[in-house]
Amino acid sequence: MTLVGVASTVSSALIRTRLSAWSLTAIAVGTVAVTVVLFAATPMQGRVAFLLFAAALYVTALTTVSALVEGRRRAKDRLVTSIVVACSGAAVLPLIAVLGFTIAKGTAVLSGSFLTHTMRGVAEQDANGGIYQAIIGTLEQVGLATLMAVPFGLLVAIYLVEYSSGRFGRFVSFFVDVMTGLPSIVAGLFIFALWILALGQSFSGFAGSMALTVLMLPTVVRSAEEMLKIVPDSLREGSYALGIQKWVTVVRIVLPSALAGIVTGVMLAIARVTGETAPLLVTVFGNPALNFNPFSGAQASLPLFVFSEAGLPNETAINRAWAAALVLILVVLVLNVVARVLARLVSVRS
Amino acid sequence: MAKNVQMKDVDIYYGKFHAVQGVNLSVPPRAVTAFIGPSGCGKSTVLRTINRMHEVIPGARVEGRVELDGEDIYRPGVDPVEVRRAVGMVFQRPNPFPTMSIRDNVVAGLKLQRVNDKAQLNEVTERSLRAANLWNEVKDRLGKPGGSLSGGQQQRLCIARAIAVQPDVLLMDEPCSALDPISTLAIEDLIGKLKQDYTIVIVTHNMQQAARVSDRTGFFNLLAVDKPGRLVELDDTEKIFSNPTEKATEDYISGRFG
Amino acid sequence: MSSTPSGENLDRRTRRRGDAIFRMLAQGSGAALLVIMAAIAVFLVLQAVPALNADTTSFLTTLKWAPDGTPSSFGIAALAFGSVLTSLLALLISVPVAVGVALATSHYAPRWLARPLAYVVDLLAAVPSVVFGLWGLTYLVPNIIAPSTSLNHYLGFIPFFASNGTYGKSIFAASIVLAVMAIPIISAISREVFIQTPRDQVEAAWAIGATKWEMVRTAILPYGRSGIISGTVLGFGRAIGETIAVALVLSANYEISLHILEPGGNTIAANIATRYGEAGEIGRGALIASGLVLFIITLIVNFGARAIVGKNSRGGAS
Numbered sequence: 001m002t003l004v005g006v007a008s009t010v011s012s013a014l015i016r017t018r019l020s021a022w023s024l025t026a027i028a029v030g031t032v033a034v035t036v037v038l039f040a041a042t043p044m045q046g047r048v049a050f051l052l053f054a055a056a057l058y059v060t061a062l063t064t065v066s067a068l069v070e071g072r073r074r075a076k077d078r079l080v081t082s083i084v085v086a087c088s089g090a091a092v093l094p095l096i097a098v099l100g101f102t103i104a105k106g107t108a109v110l111s112g113s114f115l116t117h118t119m120r121g122v123a124e125q126d127a128n129g130g131i132y133q134a135i136i137g138t139l140e141q142v143g144l145a146t147l148m149a150v151p152f153g154l155l156v157a158i159y160l161v162e163y164s165s166g167r168f169g170r171f172v173s174f175f176v177d178v179m180t181g182l183p184s185i186v187a188g189l190f191i192f193a194l195w196i197l198a199l200g201q202s203f204s205g206f207a208g209s210m211a212l213t214v215l216m217l218p219t220v221v222r223s224a225e226e227m228l229k230i231v232p233d234s235l236r237e238g239s240y241a242l243g244i245q246k247w248v249t250v251v252r253i254v255l256p257s258a259l260a261g262i263v264t265g266v267m268l269a270i271a272r273v274t275g276e277t278a279p280l281l282v283t284v285f286g287n288p289a290l291n292f293n294p295f296s297g298a299q300a301s302l303p304l305f306v307f308s309e310a311g312l313p314n315e316t317a318i319n320r321a322w323a324a325a326l327v328l329i330l331v332v333l334v335l336n337v338v339a340r341v342l343a344r345l346v347s348v349r350s
Numbered sequence: 351m352a353k354n355v356q357m358k359d360v361d362i363y364y365g366k367f368h369a370v371q372g373v374n375l376s377v378p379p380r381a382v383t384a385f386i387g388p389s390g391c392g393k394s395t396v397l398r399t400i401n402r403m404h405e406v407i408p409g410a411r412v413e414g415r416v417e418l419d420g421e422d423i424y425r426p427g428v429d430p431v432e433v434r435r436a437v438g439m440v441f442q443r444p445n446p447f448p449t450m451s452i453r454d455n456v457v458a459g460l461k462l463q464r465v466n467d468k469a470q471l472n473e474v475t476e477r478s479l480r481a482a483n484l485w486n487e488v489k490d491r492l493g494k495p496g497g498s499l500s501g502g503q504q505q506r507l508c509i510a511r512a513i514a515v516q517p518d519v520l521l522m523d524e525p526c527s528a529l530d531p532i533s534t535l536a537i538e539d540l541i542g543k544l545k546q547d548y549t550i551v552i553v554t555h556n557m558q559q560a561a562r563v564s565d566r567t568g569f570f571n572l573l574a575v576d577k578p579g580r581l582v583e584l585d586d587t588e589k590i591f592s593n594p595t596e597k598a599t600e601d602y603i604s605g606r607f608g
Numbered sequence: 609m610s611s612t613p614s615g616e617n618l619d620r621r622t623r624r625r626g627d628a629i630f631r632m633l634a635q636g637s638g639a640a641l642l643v644i645m646a647a648i649a650v651f652l653v654l655q656a657v658p659a660l661n662a663d664t665t666s667f668l669t670t671l672k673w674a675p676d677g678t679p680s681s682f683g684i685a686a687l688a689f690g691s692v693l694t695s696l697l698a699l700l701i702s703v704p705v706a707v708g709v710a711l712a713t714s715h716y717a718p719r720w721l722a723r724p725l726a727y728v729v730d731l732l733a734a735v736p737s738v739v740f741g742l743w744g745l746t747y748l749v750p751n752i753i754a755p756s757t758s759l760n761h762y763l764g765f766i767p768f769f770a771s772n773g774t775y776g777k778s779i780f781a782a783s784i785v786l787a788v789m790a791i792p793i794i795s796a797i798s799r800e801v802f803i804q805t806p807r808d809q810v811e812a813a814w815a816i817g818a819t820k821w822e823m824v825r826t827a828i829l830p831y832g833r834s835g836i837i838s839g840t841v842l843g844f845g846r847a848i849g850e851t852i853a854v855a856l857v858l859s860a861n862y863e864i865s866l867h868i869l870e871p872g873g874n875t876i877a878a879n880i881a882t883r884y885g886e887a888g889e890i891g892r893g894a895l896i897a898s899g900l901v902l903f904i905i906t907l908i909v910n911f912g913a914r915a916i917v918g919k920n921s922r923g924g925a926s
Contacts, residue, residue: 014421014436016429046754073431073462077819084716087708088725091795094788095732098743105746156641159634172638175645181842181910182648182903183849185877189899190648193655197892214644221641247630275736278851278877282884303738307852307881310742318746325739336734340727406814408719435817445808449830458826459816511816 017069027065031058055086106326109319119288124317131324133290137299141205141284142274144294145212150266153220161228162250179218187214188279205294208284208301212273219272223265227258260346267339271332277303302328352379352549353419353518355400360414362395364407369395371578375568382541382550384560384587387570388607392579393553396570397521400551401437402430418518435459438512439521443528444504446496453492455507459515474514482510483540502533509540513548520544522552526559538563557603561591569599652900659893667897672862673879675894676887682894684876684901686862691875694779694854695847697868698786703840706794711824714802726799733792741856744785749776749857756780756869771869777859779873785853790843797842801835802828834917841913845906851877876902
């Protein structure tokens with residue numbers, strides 16, 4: 001085919017035969033019909049399998065027909081679009097499945113008594129018992145971690161944005177990134193090695209808070225840093241021009257104008273560590289009874305409770321795990337949604 | 351191959367925003383037609399309806415007819431992909447594909463048409479680059495990335511890329527606005543040469559440029575503040591710049607506004 | 609200076625002191641962060657060394673895990689293999705899906721759908737890992753038996769899908785759970801980069817008559833490559849460090865096997881969770897030693913990613 005040939009054939013026809021909506025529907029109906037027949041006639045079964053098979057068949061049929069009618073380029077385009085849609089489904093389905101499962105299983109057990117009783121003296125096959133001790137533990141551990149990580153992280157962010165200019169600042173910034181990739185179990189092992197083995201302290205809620213602090217820190221630093229960076233320089237300069245010291249400027253002017261964004265980041269960080277299980281396993285250890293004091297002795301926590309009950313070979317225990325998981329998910333999702341709504345409001349205002 | 355362009359009662363909307371109203375015009379083949387006017391008057395928008403590029407923006411919609419040699423490019427069944435193949439476009443900022451070599455940039459459009467013959471691709475590369483007055487400068491480094499060229503060279507590379515598929519019409523959206531005076535001159539020379547083979551429509555904010563390169567000039571203006579843009583008049587360039595029919599055109603040409 | 613009234617002088621000095629203290633606080637916090645990172649390495653090494661000395665077999669090549677036995681014998685080989693295998697399989701599943709989702713939310717989905725979709729996928733990242741583990745254990749593991757059986761039936765000649773006839777708590781199940789957890793990370797980062805593709809590039813592709821997919825291939829994917837790579841690496845980091853979800857869906861053993869459908873397999877992180885409670889003194893040191901290996905792997909992966917992305921962005925810049 002010569003070049004002129006290519007150009008003239010194409011330019012003489014701006015019109016390309018396209019598959020009509022009608023033929024797309026026909027292909028869809030055909031695929032479902034074939035799948036139904038196949039599932040009735042062969043040993044294939046299951047809702048998920050049906051869905052997957054029908055989808056795959058539809059995409060194959062569509063691509064083939066498109067290749068014949070519309071040409072290879074359009075067929076490829078349709079294939080990729082189908083794949084993109086399928087990927088979106090594949091990513092959303094697990095979330096729906098996990099949420100749906102947790103709600104269905106969790107609400108069966110969840111009750112006022114479940115929230116206000118502990119597991120002290122409750123055997124794994126007993127239906128009573130609850131997560132009061134775990135709720136208290138999680139509140140204390142996450143609360144302490146927030147108290148430590150937020151000022152610490154804010155100061156690091158202030159240093160990175162307002163003070164650092166040289167190599168040291170880049171160095172710190174680099175290690176904030178490295179810290180982001182730190183596996184949570186390693187943070188736990190670190191506190192275990194330092195606090196419990198080297199310093200001879202006991203398991204405690206506080207030990208867990210320290211591990212959670214290590215995990216919260218990079219998230220807080222990064223989000224606060226982003227927020228401080230978008231505070232306009234004119235605000236700082238205006239303050240300096242009035243003869244106000246730098247630190248007063250930072251504390252009284254820069255921080256407040258970045259506050260909403262920082263709060264959002266902190267809430268997301270809290271949401272992240274609230275669900276952490278692994279670091280608590282090696283620092284807090286877990287406890288069926290209530291221990292109010294986070295500074296001494298093993299404590300319970302919601303994620304740990306889910307993990308330990310899930311590991312028991314007993315339906316009652318696993319149901320308790322689901323109920324606790326429901327509470328945990330609610331807490332984490334509410335934190336997330338509120339943080340995001342807040343972020344949305346702030347970004348709309350600015 | 352060069353085709354004429356006709357617009358009949360063209361209205362352009364972005365969502366609810368009425369951008370351009372009631373454009374009727376005719377662009378002759380093998381000539382340069384320039385669109386001038388104050389910024390925001392819709393001249394680039396009108397240009398982009400000729401290859402359906404405005405559709406890239408969600409919510410954009412066109413009413414009326416846009417015809418290539420009498421063939422309406424908005425009638426049902428027309429594939430925008432084919433329209434864009436037949437109507438090439440050069441943009442404000444040179445935009446070669448940065449990861450592709452100079453050669454691959456030139457033949458990018460052909461490769462999409464599944465032309466894979468090496469000899470043919472080489473031939474098209476050379477012919478397009480020669481046509482774009484760039485061959486002598488890059489013939490020894492066709493394998494180098496397109497981003498390694500200077501701004502003016504990149505723009506000529508983009509012109510080579512647009513004409514490599516031998517389009518019927520070549521659209522240029524302020525092609526010199528990001529270039530220095532010398533590169534601008536090179537592009538203007540090139541436009542003068544290309545009009546022997548192509549229908550060229552150029553949007554420019556530079557009236558001198560319109561006067562230098564174009565045969566016909568259309569003046570666009572807003573009806574009023576917050577009203578849609580419209581075509582005030584389209585005539586021979588000489589007439590527009592010496593003795594326009596409309597008062598608004600004369601005001602604009604003489605620098606009284608815009 | 610001497611001419612300034614002493615009151616103003618004093619005032620200025622206290623002012624400067626306030627600034628100096630605040631600056632020191634901020635810089636000190638930055639330094640403290642570095643100290644923490646250093647302390648992580650130091651204390652893991654310190655607590656691992658006694659156990660490594662007690663190990664009568666080679667830590668790097670031994671498969672089994674019996675640190676508290678007499679003689680003590682444990683090694684990282686099977687665990688590291690399991691960690692890398694599950695994480696790679698998870699990436700094999702999650703990277704294509706995540707890139708697809710990123711394309712959907714950045715360029716394919718209509719605007720009214722794109723935002724909620726991105727939001728829902730982000731929420732996936734917020735679900736605690738222990739909940740994924742629980743879901744994997746009670747839903748995925750029983751339901752994976754049938755597809756595993758057919759995979760083995762039709763593709764059993766490939767070593768990966770060979771099996772001794774039992775299915776369920778397997779590397780395959782763990783990889784799926786890890787993939788679900790990695791998807792939001794990879795897709796969020798890829799999406800960020802995809803939507804930053806310069807309009808110039810996108811329009812250039814459209815203007816030469818590209819279909820949507822051809823536009824994506826010529827403009828978005830080349831530009832977004834660094835985003836996909838760094839997202840993939842972060843996803844790998846997430847997968848290899850995941851502890852609880854894997855511990856719940858693997859039936860731990862200490863062998864190196866490519867049979868991903870069979871019950872078995874173990875990872876460094878999951879092993880810490882499952883063996884921690886029963887570990888004696890040497891056992892705890894051994895687990896810390898394995899944690900140190902995990903730490904080193906994630907460090908290498910992070911540095912590697914940085915190098916790749918750095919090189920890419922330099923090469924791709926126009």
